[in-house]
Amino acid sequence: MPAPSLTVLMTVRNGMPYLEEAVRCILGQTRQDFTFLILNNASTDGTRAFLDATAAALGGKLSDFPLRAEPGYEAEHDRGGVPPAAPPRPLRAEPGCVLALRHLPADAGRTGALQMGLDAVDTDLVAVMDADDLCRPERLERQSGFLAAHPETDLLGSDVEYVDASGNCTARDRFPTTHEELRDTLPLRNPFANSACMFRTAAARAAGGYDRSFPYAQDLALWTAMLRRGSRAASIGDVLAGIRMHAGQATQDAALAGARAWDDYRIAESMLGIPGLSTAARQAALARAACALFRMGERGSAVNAALRALRAAPLLCFRNPLLLRRAGLELRRRICGKRV
Numbered sequence: 001m002p003a004p005s006l007t008v009l010m011t012v013r014n015g016m017p018y019l020e021e022a023v024r025c026i027l028g029q030t031r032q033d034f035t036f037l038i039l040n041n042a043s044t045d046g047t048r049a050f051l052d053a054t055a056a057a058l059g060g061k062l063s064d065f066p067l068r069a070e071p072g073y074e075a076e077h078d079r080g081g082v083p084p085a086a087p088p089r090p091l092r093a094e095p096g097c098v099l100a101l102r103h104l105p106a107d108a109g110r111t112g113a114l115q116m117g118l119d120a121v122d123t124d125l126v127a128v129m130d131a132d133d134l135c136r137p138e139r140l141e142r143q144s145g146f147l148a149a150h151p152e153t154d155l156l157g158s159d160v161e162y163v164d165a166s167g168n169c170t171a172r173d174r175f176p177t178t179h180e181e182l183r184d185t186l187p188l189r190n191p192f193a194n195s196a197c198m199f200r201t202a203a204a205r206a207a208g209g210y211d212r213s214f215p216y217a218q219d220l221a222l223w224t225a226m227l228r229r230g231s232r233a234a235s236i237g238d239v240l241a242g243i244r245m246h247a248g249q250a251t252q253d254a255a256l257a258g259a260r261a262w263d264d265y266r267i268a269e270s271m272l273g274i275p276g277l278s279t280a281a282r283q284a285a286l287a288r289a290a291c292a293l294f295r296m297g298e299r300g301s302a303v304n305a306a307l308r309a310l311r312a313a314p315l316l317c318f319r320n321p322l323l324l325r326r327a328g329l330e331l332r333r334r335i336c337g338k339r340v
Contacts, residue, residue, distance in 0.1 A: 003144050005123035006034040007201075011113040012131035013041040018244060019131045020050060021167065026129055031141035033096035034127075039117050042107045055101050111218040115210040118201075126201050128219070133195035134163060134242035142236060143198040154203035154231035155223060157182075157192040158240035165246045172239060179232045184278045186224065187271050187285035192233070194219045196241035203231045216256055217263035224267055227274045258296065265292035283312045 008026050012019055026036055040047055100120075108116060118126065125144055129135065143156050162171045175191040176182050185191045197219070207225035214221040227233065268289035272282060286309035293302035 004125050004148055006125045006144055007121045007123045008034055008036045008127045008129055009117045010129045010131055011039045011041055012047055014043045014045045015131035016046045019047055022131050022133055025135045028137055029140045030138050035098045035100055037100045037117055039113045040103045041113045042104050048103055051101055058099055111210050111212050111215055118209050121201050125198055127198040128194050130195045132244045136240045139240040152232050153234045154200045155226055155233040156198045157235040158196040159238055160193045160196050160241045160243050161239050163242045163244050175235050177235045177237050182233045184281040187281050187288055190220050192223050193243050214263050216259045221267055224270050261292045261295040265289050279313050283309050286312055
């Protein structure tokens with residue numbers, strides 16, 4: 001059986017100095033028959049120069065790929081229909097990887113750039129890669145092979161390790177592997193790290209793609225929307241991706257705290273519509289919504305959401321392992337300021 005066609009989607013804004021290592025991780029994959037679609041989101045550092053040099057080093061044939069911007073972006077930055085930029089440059093690297101590079105003339109936002117990329121994809125599968133992360137050489141081969149062997153699965157993750165700015169491993173995260181366990185873990189924490197995920201293009205589009213109303217948690221919003229529509233998920237129980245933790249990432253930006261909390265609240269409410277969600281997981285989702293409201297300063301609404309969580313299963317409340325772990329994560333957030 002031939003492997004499903006695959007696109008690796010990366011968006012980047014001011015990705016130096018980590019971008020080079022992320023790109024090399026993808027170009028060094030054991031599976032090489034894929035398109036590597038990179039959208040440079042109006043970077044102002046050395047990102048464009050590095051990507052142009054990489055494209056020139058690969059050499060090959062120049063051609064176009066379609067790119068559709070959101071209406072507001074077109075109106076503001078493009079008087080002709082598509083963002084005015086140098087022609088997109090897909091270049092073929094032996095034995096089959098195609099680098100498709102596009103420089104956006106103005107910042108479309110991370111969510112907007114991801115959706116523009118998803119709109120341009122014409123393959124069965126999409127693997128996401130953040131511009132500051134790492135992945136193992138066998139990642140694409142193993143994940144596309146799993147999805148080929150499991151047609152019922154639409155969303156696939158893996159275990160991850162966390163690395164510091166120098167690339168040194170600081171911790172590892174192991175996630176459940178079955179749909180039911182992953183579904184019930186989602187209200188507690190996100191078991192699908194962006195750079196560890198591969199999904200079916202059709203399922204993501206059917207769920208609405210990347211929702212531009214989520215400026216921060218667009219990935220978790222998409223995973224939740226896919227599960228709400230009945231997509232099944234799985235995870236490979238091996239570390240295939242390295243998630244870099246550094247001061248420059250959005251998860252560490254205090255200025256985005258309000259956006260993160262608002263995204264978190266709406267996603268927690270949306271999780272309640274996932275089919276088959278257990279009572280414990282529903283209670284954890286309601287508690288997550290309450291915590292997000294509290295972080296936004298909406299104390300009255302937070303109390304009401306907490307009461308909803310209590311009423312969902314009064315007898316379970318003080319022995320719900322998901323609820324207790326959620327409380328621990330929120331306490332850690334308050335004391336240490338760490339992302340959860």
